[in-house]
Amino acid sequence: MNDFDKIKDDAVPSNGLSNDIIIRSSDKVDFVIQRKLLSEASPILRDMLRMSQPPPYSAEPQDEIVGSPPVLALPEDGATISALLQFHTHGLDKDGPTLSKVRSILEAARRYRMYGVVAAFRPRLVELGKLRTDALSAFAIACSLGLDEEAETLAPLAYELRGRYVPELGDMSAGVYYRVNHYDPR
Incomplete structure (x- = not known):
């Protein structure tokens, strides 16, 4: 099987x-x-x-x-x-999906207006973003999906990885990218 x-x-x-x-x-x-x-x-x-x-x-x-x-x-x-x-x-699956799968789930849930799914998977996006290697990707996903609270939470972590490239950056605006690169983490 x-x-x-x-x-x-x-x-x-x-x-x-x-x-x-x-x-x-x-x-x-x-x-x-x-x-x-x-x-x-x-x-x-x-x-x-x-x-x-x-x-x-x-x-x-x-x-x-x-x-x-x-x-x-x-x-x-x-x-x-x-x-x-x-x-x-x-x-919600206890183990939770990977970052790329969270993105596809959030995109589909938004497309079909499954707001309970969106609400349940938003914390998973932040949780995965707190893994230092995925912070910039999670931040870019949050920005591209209009998840402002999650993007704000992930901004300091994304700032630490500024200058790096992840494919998800292609889905967010240049203005947001500029702001995260000039973020003041005070």
């Missing part, structure tokens, strides 16, 4: 109700779940399910098997969708 099989099994709540939709990730991982679960998790996903025509990210008709639940394809990878579904059904 590969990791995605486990993810699929863990992501589906077992409450005895029938699963009536397939969520397909960008890396072709399918999650067979209940429309009700998606509707409770996100107003955006609820609205996508209510549309009479296929939503913009729906799967091509040839991807569906006759008699199987409809497929809703999303642009996120399987691990991100799994984390969103697991959070909604089981809460």
